[in-house]
Amino acid sequence: MIRKTLELLIVLQDLDMMIEEISEVKRLGFNADGEDDLLQVREDLRHRIPVSLLYHYDRLKKRYKRAIVPVKDNICLGCLIKIPSGISASGRSDSEIYFCEGCGRILYWV
Ligand SMILES: [Zn+2]
Numbered sequence: 001m002i003r004k005t006l007e008l009l010i011v012l013q014d015l016d017m018m019i020e021e022i023s024e025v026k027r028l029g030f031n032a033d034g035e036d037d038l039l040q041v042r043e044d045l046r047h048r049i050p051v052s053l054l055y056h057y058d059r060l061k062k063r064y065k066r067a068i069v070p071v072k073d074n075i076c077l078g079c080l081i082k083i084p085s086g087i088s089a090s091g092r093s094d095s096e097i098y099f100c101e102g103c104g105r106i107l108y109w110v
Contacts, residue, residue, distance in 0.1 A: 003094045005053065005097070006108045008048055009053065009068050012049065013066060017065075019042065023035075057106065060106065064078065068105060068108060069100070070107075070108055070110045071107050074088045078103045079102040079103035081102035083098075
């Protein structure tokens with residue numbers, strides 16, 4: 001269940017980055033289609049994610065390019081601190097959502 005929610009957040013983040021790229025392309029004076037479709041998908045997606053998590057996501061997204069980052073070899077790939085192995089074990093077990101103690105980003109285990 002948690003894993004599913006995290007997957008939705010990752011897709012939301014990818015979408016947000018695509019939308020940012022389209023805005024940048026437009027800012028440079030080029031035509032870019034598809035933004036409206038992406039915004040619609042984004043809305044649908046956001047409705048499937050718990051509000052409390054969206055709140056964290058939006059807050060983090062203002063601060064970082066990526067609000068949700070993978071953990072690899074017990075290292076947060078957002079800020080490169082070591083995640084305590086106890087948390088890493090629980091993180092893999094799909095029971096709750098963890099935030100990095102170093103940077104506060106939402107973590108997922110790959
Ligand atoms: Zn971190």
